[in-house]
Amino acid sequence: MTKRHSRLPDEIADAFDFQAKACRDLASPFTAALCETLAARLDERSAFGRRISSWGPRAKADALALRACGALHFLARSGKAPELAAAYPPDALDEARLAREIARAIEAHDDFLAGFLDRPPQTNETGRSSVILGGALIVAAATGLPLETFEIGASAGLNLHFDRYAYDLGVGAFGDPSAPLRLACDWRGAAPSLDAPLQIVSHAGCDVDPLDPGEAEHRARLLAYVWPDQSERLARMETALACAAARPERVERADAGDWLAARLAAPPTRNVARFVYHTVVWQYLPLETKRRATAALEAAGATTSRETPLARLQMEADGDTRSAALTLTLWPGGESLALGRADFHGRWAEWSGVVPHRLA
Secondary structure, three states, X not given: OHHHHOOOOHHHHHHHHHHHHHHHHOOOHHHHHHHHHHHHHOOOOOHHHHHHHOOOOOOOOOOHHHHHHHHHHHHHHHOOOHHHHHOOOOOOOOHHHHHHHHHHHHHHHHHHHHHHOOOOOOOOOHHHHHHHHHHHHHHHHHHOOOEEEEEEOOOOOOOOOHHHOEEEOOOOEEOOOOOOOEXXXXXXXXXXXXXXXXXXXXXXXXXXXXXXXXXXXHHHHHHHOOOOOOHHHHHHHHHHHHHHHOOOOOOEEOOHHHHHHHHHHOOOOOOOEEEEEEEOOHHHOOHXXXXXXXXXXXXXXXXXXXXXXXXXXXXXXXXXXXXXXXXXXXXXXXXXXXXXXXXXXXXXXXXXXXXXXOOO
């Protein structure tokens, strides 16, 4: 365990250990080594180290290790620390060199690195659009209706327009083959039907701290949270950012609970299904925000009919470092179904075959 060799408090070292394991499970040995190096080397001689050491019991929930890794990756990509960048991929991992260059980077850029920790990670992983597509197809098949879509924790809106990408899904292709972004996902098990009548009539999303894909600094921040040894994800993020920047829609700045309460309180459109979704965001929301969001969904669900159904798709962490749980709740009725599991970055989805009863 890293914490045996760490100068950090046990609860902080544990958070870095957990993230290192998750990174290895998700095919990023460089980021795993970076987490372990930080846990072993950080101390209170720097502002960066002091902030991390004093974070407290929310270190794991706040993804502190990813904040720290993102800070260093941002710096490495910025051109301001060329020696640090040279210790990053595509060069082979040299842990002694990496530790040495991290120490130098902290000494030279301590205030910047400490300040970067203020904001939570916003990976906005576009590969998750494959899972969102699967959930939307299930709702479209169950309701027989077009969908209004609402995403909470939408960041820069890269998954807001999941229906506008092209897909290779193992079980078949979906979408416009000429789309600038093509996503590959291995759909396993009882995959959703690609023949479902999917029609999206509107897209909306909110985030407490939205990023603008048209702004260079915001793009740099998102790219910093992509793991450096995963070049395919970095290239995909670049393309997704360019696609989002070209669209007029932007994510609204709002608390998820307040935003859902306002959106779902509006009279629903008849013969349209409302589709709320969120991917790896619930763990970051304050308890009060979760309470308001859940109450808004339940209140809206209580007034639904076959002509005005409501659905909620969740792709969220549940303690497994290798995959996220997929859950769908559909009103009227409020039945919650365990749809299966998915890779956090959208490389695969394992569908259970459990589907809601057709409403229409």
